[in-house]
Amino acid sequence: MEKQVHVSRIGEEFKQExxxxxxxxxxxxxxxxxxxxxxxVLFSIIAQGFFSLTNLQNLLKQLAIPLVMSLGLTFVIxxxxxxxxxxxxxxxxxxxxALMVVNSKNxxxxxxxxxxxxxxxxxxxxxxxxxxxxxxxxPTFMVSYAVSSIMQGFAVLSYxxxxxxxxxxxxxxxxxxxxxxxxxxxxxxxxMFVIAYVLQFKTRFxxxxxxxxxxxxxxxxxxxxxxLTKFKVFLWLGVCIGLVGFMGAVRLGRGExxxxxxxxxxxxxxxxxxxxxxxxxxxxVVNTLVGAMIVTVINNALVLLGVSPYVQQAVQGMIIxxxxxxxxxxxxxxxVK
Amino acid sequence: xxxxxxIRNKASMDRETLTKIFSLIxxxxxxxxxxxxxxxxxxxxNITNLLRDMSPVLVMAxxxxxxxxxxSIDLSTGTVASCAAVMMTVLLQSVGAWxxxxxxxxxxxxxxxxxxxxxxxxxxxxxxxxxxxxxxxSAAYLLSGGQPLSxxxxxxxxVNWAKVNVLDCIPLLFLAAxxxxxxxxxxxxxxxxGRTVKSVGSNERATWLMGQNxxxxxILAFMFSGLGAAIGGIFxxxxxxxxxxxxxxxxxxxxxxxxxxxxxxxxxxxxxxxMTLLGALLITIIQNGMNVVGxxxxxxxxxxxxxxxxxxxxNSDKDHKGLIVK
Numbered sequence: 001m002e003k004q005v006h007v008s009r010i011g012e013e014f015k016q017e018x019x020x021x022x023x024x025x026x027x028x029x030x031x032x033x034x035x036x037x038x039x040x041v042l043f044s045i046i047a048q049g050f051f052s053l054t055n056l057q058n059l060l061k062q063l064a065i066p067l068v069m070s071l072g073l074t075f076v077i078x079x080x081x082x083x084x085x086x087x088x089x090x091x092x093x094x095x096x097x098a099l100m101v102v103n104s105k106n107x108x109x110x111x112x113x114x115x116x117x118x119x120x121x122x123x124x125x126x127x128x129x130x131x132x133x134x135x136x137x138x139p140t141f142m143v144s145y146a147v148s149s150i151m152q153g154f155a156v157l158s159y160x161x162x163x164x165x166x167x168x169x170x171x172x173x174x175x176x177x178x179x180x181x182x183x184x185x186x187x188x189x190x191x192m193f194v195i196a197y198v199l200q201f202k203t204r205f206x207x208x209x210x211x212x213x214x215x216x217x218x219x220x221x222x223x224x225x226x227x228l229t230k231f232k233v234f235l236w237l238g239v240c241i242g243l244v245g246f247m248g249a250v251r252l253g254r255g256e257x258x259x260x261x262x263x264x265x266x267x268x269x270x271x272x273x274x275x276x277x278x279x280x281x282x283x284x285v286v287n288t289l290v291g292a293m294i295v296t297v298i299n300n301a302l303v304l305l306g307v308s309p310y311v312q313q314a315v316q317g318m319i320i321x322x323x324x325x326x327x328x329x330x331x332x333x334x335x336v337k
Numbered sequence: 338x339x340x341x342x343x344i345r346n347k348a349s350m351d352r353e354t355l356t357k358i359f360s361l362i363x364x365x366x367x368x369x370x371x372x373x374x375x376x377x378x379x380x381x382x383n384i385t386n387l388l389r390d391m392s393p394v395l396v397m398a399x400x401x402x403x404x405x406x407x408x409s410i411d412l413s414t415g416t417v418a419s420c421a422a423v424m425m426t427v428l429l430q431s432v433g434a435w436x437x438x439x440x441x442x443x444x445x446x447x448x449x450x451x452x453x454x455x456x457x458x459x460x461x462x463x464x465x466x467x468x469x470x471x472x473x474x475s476a477a478y479l480l481s482g483g484q485p486l487s488x489x490x491x492x493x494x495x496v497n498w499a500k501v502n503v504l505d506c507i508p509l510l511f512l513a514a515x516x517x518x519x520x521x522x523x524x525x526x527x528x529x530x531g532r533t534v535k536s537v538g539s540n541e542r543a544t545w546l547m548g549q550n551x552x553x554x555x556i557l558a559f560m561f562s563g564l565g566a567a568i569g570g571i572f573x574x575x576x577x578x579x580x581x582x583x584x585x586x587x588x589x590x591x592x593x594x595x596x597x598x599x600x601x602x603x604x605x606x607x608x609x610x611x612m613t614l615l616g617a618l619l620i621t622i623i624q625n626g627m628n629v630v631g632x633x634x635x636x637x638x639x640x641x642x643x644x645x646x647x648x649x650x651x652n653s654d655k656d657h658k659g660l661i662v663k
Contacts, residue, residue, distance in 0.1 A: 082463075132646070138653050139603045141410075145590055146646040153638030160635065265412075265467055278461045310483065314475035317468030325458040335541050336459050 024329075031327040032275045032290045039294060039319075043301035050304055057181060059300055064185040065247050067292045069267040071196045072240025074288045075233045076140070077271050078213045080280025081133075084264050085144040086241045088152030089125055091260035093118045093245025095155040095163065098255020104165040111170070119242030123235055125151060130234030134227050148260075155257040163256040166249060174250045185247050192243065196236075196285040205232055213280025270295045273323050294323060363651050364619045367644070371626035378629045381506045388507060389576065391621040392514040393418070393569040397588055398595035399521045399613045400448075400565020403558040405596050406525075408538045408605025409455065409462035411559065413470040414566035415589030417447045419582055420477040421570025426580030427480060429492040436495075440567055447473065448563020452556030462559075470589075477582040488578040496575040510572060517568060521561060522611040534558050538605025594645060595620045598652055619648055 044051035069086060076083045099105060100114030108114065129147045133140050177184050200206035208229040211219040220226050248259030274291025276283025298319055302312045328336075371378045397414050404411040421440050428436035447469070454465040488496065501509045525531040533554040536544045545551045566585070569592075573584045599616030601608030623644050627637050 132650075136650055136653065138649055139597075141603060142594065142597055142649050143646065145594065146642040146649070149642035149645070150639050151642075153636065153640075153642065157635045157639070269464065269467060272461065272464050278463055310478040311475050313471035317471035321454060321458070321460055321465060321468045324460050324464050328459060328461075336455070336461055 028327065028329050029275060032273060032287060032294065032323075035273075035323050035327060036290055036294050036297065039297050039301075043297065043304075047301045047304040050301055053181075055300070055304070057178075057183070059296060060186045061183045062300060063292060063296045064183070064189040065244055065251070065263075066267055066270060066296060067189040067289065068192050068240050068247065069244050069263055070270040070288045070292050071192055071285060072237045072244075073264075073267050074196065074271050074276060074283075074285050075199075075209055075236055077268070077276055077278060078209050078280055078283065079230065079233060080213045080216075080278075081140040082268065082278075083126075083129075083140055083144040083237060085126065085129055085147045085151065086244065086264050086267070087260045088148035088150065088155060088257070089122055089241050089260065090245040090248055090263055091257035092125075092151040092155040092158070093122045093242055094249040094252070094259040095158045095255040095257060096121065097246060097249050098164040098166050099158060101166060101168040101171065103167055103255070105159065105162070106164075109168075111168070115246055118245060119239070122242030122245060123238030126234045126238030126241060127231070130231050133234075134230050152257055152260070155260075159255065163254045166253050166255065171250050171253065175253065185250065188243065188247065192240065193285065193289055196288075199236070200285050205229065209233060210281055210284075213277075213282075215281070266295055267292075269320055273320060273327065275327055277328075295320075359651050361615060363648050364615060364622060367619065367622055367626065367648075371622070371630055374630045378626060383625070383629060385502060385506050385508055387621055387625045388511040390625055391617055392508070392510045393572040393576075394588060394591055394595055394621055395511075395514045395614065395617040396517050396565045396572065397569040397585075397592035398565075398599070398617045399518050399610050400562035401592040402596040402599065402601045402608065402610050402613045403521070403525070403534060403561045404462070405593065405601045405603055406535050406538045406605055406608060407462075407555055407558050408541075408603070409555070409558075410593070410603070411451060411462065411466045411562045412589060413447070413451060413466040413473060414562060414569070414592055415585040415587070416470045416473040416477060417444065417563055417566035418570035418573060418585030418588060420447075420473045420480070421567040422574040422584050423477045423481045423486060423580035423582055425571050425574035426486045426488050429495055429574075430489055433492075434495055437571065440571055441564065444564040444567020444570075445560055446563070447567065448560040449556060451563060452559030455559065456552045456555050474582075481580060481582045483582065485579055485581040488574070488580075493578065496578060499572075499575040510576065514568075514572070517565065518611065518614060521565070522609070524561075525610045530554055530557055535606060539607070591620055594649075598648055600652060620645075623648075 049055055069090075072086070073083060097115055097118035100108050100110045100117060102109050110117070125147065129140075129143050132138060133143050136143075174184050179187065200209075208219065208224050211222075211224055212226060212229060216226065244263065245259060249255055252259060270291040271283070271288050272278055272291070273294050274283065274287030274289070276287050276291070295316075298316055299312075302315060307315060368379070377383060397418060401411055401414055421444060424443060425436055425440050428439055432439070451462070451466050451469055454460055454469070455462045458465070499508070499510050503509060503512060525534065530550065530553060533544060533549045533551070534557065536547075536549065537551055537554050541551060544554075569588065570585060574580050577584075595616035596608070596613050597603060597616065598619050599608065599612035599614070601613070623641055627640060632640060
C-alpha cells in the first residue's frame with residue numbers, strides 16, 4: 001500500500017517537472033516576440049514619430065534587405081555553419097547588374113536578362129564555395145571570408161573607379177513604387193519568407209538541415225545525404241544574396257561594392273536574436289522574421305531619437321547583448337561556444 | 338594488438354607533424370615565387386619592413402588563437418586595437434610613458450569583459466564580441482572625434498624605440514611581439530589553466546566533470562585575446578605615430594586567418610599558439626609580397642583571397658574520413 005503511494009508520488013513529481021520544463025521552453029521560444037513587443041512599446045513612448053503610419057512604411061522598407069539576407073543565412077546557421085561571403089558577393093551582384101541594365105557607363109540594355117544573369121552569378125559563386133567547403137573539408141567561416149575578399153575585388157574591378165549609375169526605369173519604379181501602401185521591395189522579402197517557410201516546414205530538405213545541425217553524425221547514419229543537403233543550402237544562400245544585391249542596387253540606384261558592406265553581421269545578429277542557435281539545429285525562419293524586425297526597429301528608433309551616429313552602434317550592441325541574454329536558454333550543463 | 342595501436346599512433350603523429358610542416362612549406366613556396374618575381378623581396382630592407390608589418394598581426398593572432406582553441410570566436414580584437422591606438426595617441430601626450438601600462442590594462446579589461454559576458458550571461462561568443470566590437474568602435478570614434486589623430490612631436494621620444502633595429506635588420510617591435518608570443522605559448526603549454534583552455538575546446542563537459550575551472554579558463558582566453566589586441570593597437574600607434582579610429586578593422590579577420598593557418602582549428606581543441614608565428618608570417622608575406630612585386634591595386638584583394646584559400650586548403654586536416662567541419 002505504502003509502496004504504491006510512493007510510486008504514484010514519483011509519477012506526479014515527474015509529471016510536474018516535465019510540465020515546468022515545457023513551460024520554460026515555451027517561455028524561451030516566445031521571448032523574442034516579447035522583446036519585440038517591449039521595444040515597440042518603449043520606442044512608441046520615448047521616440048517621437050515612431051508610432052505612425054509613415055514610420056510603419058519606413059520600417060517595412062528598411063526590413064526588406066536585412067530580412068532576405070537573414071533568411072539566406074538562417075539555413076546556413078541551422079546547419080551550424082556561418083557564411084560571410086555576402087559582404088563581397090552582394091556588392092559584386094549589384095555592380096555587374098548595374099553594368100548590364102541601362103546605365104551611365106556603357107550602352108548595355110539587357111533588362112531582366114541582366115538581372116537574371118547577376119543573380120545566377122551569385123548562385124554560382126555560393127555553389128563553388130559550398131563545394132570547396134564540402135569536398136575540401138574547410139570551415140565555412142574561412143572559405144566565405146576568402147570568397148568575400150575575391151568577389152569584393154572583382155566588384156571593384158568590374159567598374160574600375162566610378163560606379164555605374166542605373167538609368168533603367170524598372171529600377172526607379174521598384175525603388176519608389178508601392179502597392180496598398182507597402183513598398184514593392186517588402187513584397188519580395190515577404191515572398192521569400194513564405195518560400196523559406198515552406199522549405200523549412202513542408203519539405204524533407206528542411207528536416208534534413210535541422211538534423212545536420214543537431215547531430216551530423218546521426219543524420220549521416222540514418223541515411224541523409226549530407227553533402228547534397230549542404231550544397232542545396234548554399235544554393236538557397238546564393239538566391240538570397242543575389243536578390244539582396246538586386247535590392248541593394250534598387251535602393252542605391254548605383255552598382256557599388258558598398259552594397260554588401262555592413263550586411264552580414266547584422267543579419268547573423270538578427271538570426272540569433274530571433275532565437276536560432278548558432279551551433280545549429282534549433283530555431284528557424286519564423287524566429288528570423290522576429291529577429292530581423294527587432295534589429296530593424298532598434299536601428300530605426302535610434303535614428304528617430306537622434307542618437308549620434310558614433311554612439312548608435314554601441315547602443316545597438318548593448319541592446320542586442322541584453323536581448324540575446326534574455327532569449328536564449330540558460331542552464332548549468334548547457335554548452336555555449 | 339599493442340603493435341597495431343602503436344603503428345596507428347605513430348602514423349597519426351606523422352600526419353600531425355606533416356600538417357605543421359605544410360605551413361612552413363607554403364610559406365617558403367610563396368616566398369620563392371615572390372623572390373623570383375622581384376629579388377629585392379628578400380633584401381634586408383624588405384625583411385625589416387615585413388617583420389615590422391607582421392608584429393601587430395602576430396600579437397593579435399596569438400591572442401585570437403586562445404579563443405579559437407576554446408571553439409569560440411572573438412570578433413572584437415580589431416576595434417579593441419583601433420581604440421587602443423587612439424587611446425595611446427591621446428595618453429602619450431597627456432601622461433607620457435604611463436600610457437603603455439594604462440592601454441595594456443585597457444586590453445585586459447576589454448578582454449575580461451568579453452569573457453564575463455560570454456560565460457556569466459551565457460551569450461554566444463560570436464554575439465557577445467560582435468556587440469563589444471560595436472561598443473569599442475564607438476569609443477574609438479568618440480575619443481578621436483571621428484578623425485585620425487597624429488602624435489605631436491613632443492611625444493616622439495616615447496615612441497622612437499619602434500624605429501630601432503637590432504642587428505640592422507630585426508626591428509625591436511618584432512622582438513616585442515615575439516616576447517608576447519613566447520609568454521602566450523608558455524602559458525598555453527606549461528600551466529594548468531592554459532591546458533584547460535585547450536581541453537575545454539576538445540570536450541567542455543568532460544573538462545567540467547574533471548573539476549577544472551571551465552569559466553576561469555574561458556575568461557583567461559578572452560583576456561589574453563583582448564590584451565593581444567591592445568598590444569597590437571599600441572604597435573599601430575607607435576609605428577605610424579598616429580591613432581586612426583579604424584586602423585584595426587581588417588586585422589580582426591587577418592588575425593583569425595593567421596591563427597587558422599598556424600593550425601588552430603575553429604572547432605576548438607587543436608593547434609598550438611607558437612605556430613601562429615608561421616600563420617602570421619604567411620599572411621604578411623602575401624600582403625607585403627603583392628606590394629613588392631607590384632600587383633595592380635585592383636587585383637590585390639582577388640589574389641589575396643585566392644592565396645588565402647589555397648593556404649587554408651594546404652594546411653587543413655584532410656585525413657580523417659568522418660571529420661565534421663562546420
